[in-house]
Amino acid sequence: MSILMDxxxxxxxxxxxxxxxxxxxxxxxxxxxKIVGGTTPGKGGEKVHGVPVFNTVEQAVKMTGANASxxxxxxxxxxxxxxxxxxxxxxxxxxxxxxxxxxxxxxxxPYLKTCNxxxxxxxxxxxxxxxxGKIGIFPTQIFQKGNVGIVSRSGTLTYEIVYNLTxxxxxxxxxxxxxxxxxxxxxxxxxxxxxxxxxxTDAVVMIGEIGGTDEQDxxxxxxxxxxxxxxxxxxxxxxxxxxxxxxxxxxxSGGDATAxxxxxxxxxxxxxxxxxxxxxxxxxxxxxxx
Amino acid sequence: xxxxxxxxxxxxKDNGIPIPDGQIAFSVEQGLNIAKQIGFPVVIKSQVQVGGxxxxxxxxxxxxxQEFQKSAxxxxxxxIKALPVEKILIEQALNIKKEYYISIVMDRQKSKPVVIAxxxxxxxxxxxxxxxxxxxxxxxxxPEIGLLPYQARMIAFNLFxxxxxxxxxxxxxxxLYKIFEEKDASLVEINPLILTQEGNIFAIDAKINFDDNxxxxxxxxxxxxxxxxxxxxxLDAKAKGLSYIQLxxxxxxxxxxAGLAMATMDVIKKYGGEPxxxxxxxxSSNPQKVIDAFxxxxxxxxxxxxxxxxxxxxxxxxxxxxxxxxxxGKLNIGLPIITRLxxxxxxxxxxxxAKSNFNLISVSxxxxxxxxxxxxxx
Numbered sequence: 039m040s041i042l043m044d045x046x047x048x049x050x051x052x053x054x055x056x057x058x059x060x061x062x063x064x065x066x067x068x069x070x071x072k073i074v075g076g077t078t079p080g081k082g083g084e085k086v087h088g089v090p091v092f093n094t095v096e097q098a099v100k101m102t103g104a105n106a107s108x109x110x111x112x113x114x115x116x117x118x119x120x121x122x123x124x125x126x127x128x129x130x131x132x133x134x135x136x137x138x139x140x141x142x143x144x145x146x147x148p149y150l151k152t153c154n155x156x157x158x159x160x161x162x163x164x165x166x167x168x169x170x171g172k173i174g175i176f177p178t179q180i181f182q183k184g185n186v187g188i189v190s191r192s193g194t195l196t197y198e199i200v201y202n203l204t205x206x207x208x209x210x211x212x213x214x215x216x217x218x219x220x221x222x223x224x225x226x227x228x229x230x231x232x233x234x235x236x237x238x239t240d241a242v243v244m245i246g247e248i249g250g251t252d253e254q255d256x257x258x259x260x261x262x263x264x265x266x267x268x269x270x271x272x273x274x275x276x277x278x279x280x281x282x283x284x285x286x287x288x289x290x291s292g293g294d295a296t297a298x299x300x301x302x303x304x305x306x307x308x309x310x311x312x313x314x315x316x317x318x319x320x321x322x323x324x325x326x327x328x
Numbered sequence: 329x330x331x332x333x334x335x336x337x338x339x340x341k342d343n344g345i346p347i348p349d350g351q352i353a354f355s356v357e358q359g360l361n362i363a364k365q366i367g368f369p370v371v372i373k374s375q376v377q378v379g380g381x382x383x384x385x386x387x388x389x390x391x392x393x394q395e396f397q398k399s400a401x402x403x404x405x406x407x408i409k410a411l412p413v414e415k416i417l418i419e420q421a422l423n424i425k426k427e428y429y430i431s432i433v434m435d436r437q438k439s440k441p442v443v444i445a446x447x448x449x450x451x452x453x454x455x456x457x458x459x460x461x462x463x464x465x466x467x468x469x470x471p472e473i474g475l476l477p478y479q480a481r482m483i484a485f486n487l488f489x490x491x492x493x494x495x496x497x498x499x500x501x502x503x504l505y506k507i508f509e510e511k512d513a514s515l516v517e518i519n520p521l522i523l524t525q526e527g528n529i530f531a532i533d534a535k536i537n538f539d540d541n542x543x544x545x546x547x548x549x550x551x552x553x554x555x556x557x558x559x560x561x562x563l564d565a566k567a568k569g570l571s572y573i574q575l576x577x578x579x580x581x582x583x584x585x586a587g588l589a590m591a592t593m594d595v596i597k598k599y600g601g602e603p604x605x606x607x608x609x610x611x612s613s614n615p616q617k618v619i620d621a622f623x624x625x626x627x628x629x630x631x632x633x634x635x636x637x638x639x640x641x642x643x644x645x646x647x648x649x650x651x652x653x654x655x656x657g658k659l660n661i662g663l664p665i666i667t668r669l670x671x672x673x674x675x676x677x678x679x680x681x682a683k684s685n686f687n688l689i690s691v692s693x694x695x696x697x698x699x700x701x702x703x704x705x706x
Binding site: 113114137138139140141143144145147148149175176177179180190191192193194195196197198201218219220221245247248249250251252255271273274275276277278281282283284285286287288292293297313314315316 | 434439441471472539540545585588593596603611640642
């Protein structure tokens with residue numbers, strides 16, 4: 039068992055004929071992901087790296103039996119693309135697209151709920167399950183199959199931490215970049231619930247940052263319901279208040295949004311909080327007693 | 329994106345939210361003319377995009393010409409939180425009976441807009457929340473439905489007993505939500521909303537922040553942007569695909585990815601150094617971006633050493649290495665440069681850098697790079 043994707047996950051790529059869509063389709067195929075189709079309105083009938091292109095998600099789902107979708111469409115068309123997938127029965131959407139208006143996402147989320155559809159992102163690197171595949175843009179060479187689950191608000195910082203785990207002999211059960219925007223689909227707590235149920239995950243690494251209170255919500259959940267050990271790193275201790283640090287959601291807008299507050303709350307919930315990425319391997323080995 | 333109070337008030341006025349009579353002025357003379365037109369007493373309000381203007385002495389009442397000249401000159405020569413006051417808003421002074429608070433903000437936790445209202449206005453809402461949380465009224469709005477008229481009445485009747493006033497305030501709350509939604513705001517705030525002795529309601533302060541993700545579809549809002557010196561550098565960088573924020577330290581950072589850029593700053597600080605900036609060169613491998621990034625770091629006179637930390641994924645280390653070589657060939661950079669390039673094509677990158685004649689300090693980890701940088705500047 040793994041979380042969110044397994045052997046039965048059949049993926050379509052929305053925006054497959056674009057530069058990024060085509061490039062990452064190839065990368066995902068090479069990692070063994072079941073990419074069964076793609077969509078670009080008006081380009082139905084073409085092929086990208088052998089993958090059939092459809093005009094609509096409806097046709098793609100009908101012809102391929104797809105149940106997941108990854109978005110490489112520009113922000114301007116991304117909202118429509120999310121509605122299109124959810125409205126056609128897709129159950130997992132990975133929205134890589136960056137720069138989707140916040141209000142659009144706020145309006146979509148209740149609709150996704152009624153469709154029983156989960157969304158990773160937007161503005162995220164996606165998900166990778168070593169041994170199964172990846173949906174998104176993670177560089178595969180640093181990953182190794184194992185028992186550590188990772189969930190992160192970041193991209194390259196996640197690579198840094200995964201790399202350190204791998205060179206310390208700690209493989210990964212799944213790794214998710216949940217997105218850097220202020221309003222996103224699934225959050226820390228949602229992923230923790232899945233990791234709790236997953237018998238292939240023995241420990242979880244959480245990579246948070248300044249902005250919002252999602253880490254605090256996760257801490258609350260961990261304290262009450264999470265049985266596996268958690269190690270966390272929170273980026274942005276040195277960030278000045280009121281400034282947006284790259285990610286749309288990385289801004290200290292009140293006392294609760296600082297790295298210090300998050301670290302304190304997580305520690306209080308029994309989470310091991312490391313001070314720099316390179317401490318991760320050692321910290322996870324210690325909590326797993328290996 | 330932020331705008332000034334007077335700009336937010338113009339949006340209020342366009343949407344029918346009552347504001348005091350007023351106008352913007354750039355000099356004491358111009359301001360005095362406006363004050364005479366409006367009639368004394370007037371309020372002089374500095375226009376800078378930071379909170380705490382009142383506490384800093386940037387808002388003053390003046391009852392006559394002499395008082396006006398003195399206060400206006402004083403405010404126009406002020407610097408509030410490092411921002412020089414270049415404009416003042418001159419407004420009619422009203423007979424305030426009581427101050428209230430109303431705002432709408434996107435709540436990240438619930439992923440919904442929330443209307444926040446309080447019978448205590450005129451002070452920092454976080455203060456009110458801390459001191460008297462029972463005095464804060466919150467109502468979450470279903471984003472796909474929007475604010476319903478009954479909800480606006482509910483909030484208004486929580487603040488006001490008198491029905492005729494409550495109806496006026498409900499109307500303001502409806503209009504405020506319309507602005508919030510139509511203009512893609514991330515925050516609209518009236519603090520304070522006032523009831524006058526005469527029984528009228530006015531928004532005597534106005535704050536609107538906008539969702540940066542939505543600016544593409546809000547061209548009229550983008551036109552309102554006023555760029556400070558620091559922001560100018562940040563926006564220039566943004567136009568080149570870089571995300572840059574200047575800080576006060578002396579170790580220049582060049583990193584790919586926002587999270588890693590923050591972590592790099594944190595680790596520098598952990599080892600006793602001070603980062604000069606946040607700089608994310610993004611996910612592409614274009615060597616030009618590296619050159620642009622060097623240009624920015626080179627223009628900051630505080631920078632005494634540069635730490636380049638790249639974790640290659642989509643970004644290829646050899647492309648970054650080529651960018652470094654090209655930049656050093658073009659620009660005169662007399663600073664020590666520490667490089668840490670790891671991930672996609674790191675071996676090729678190492679060869680490229682080793683073959684060059686430039687004196688680069690190569691390190692293998694984030695920690696060792698940060699330590700080295702701190703050592704070089706102390």
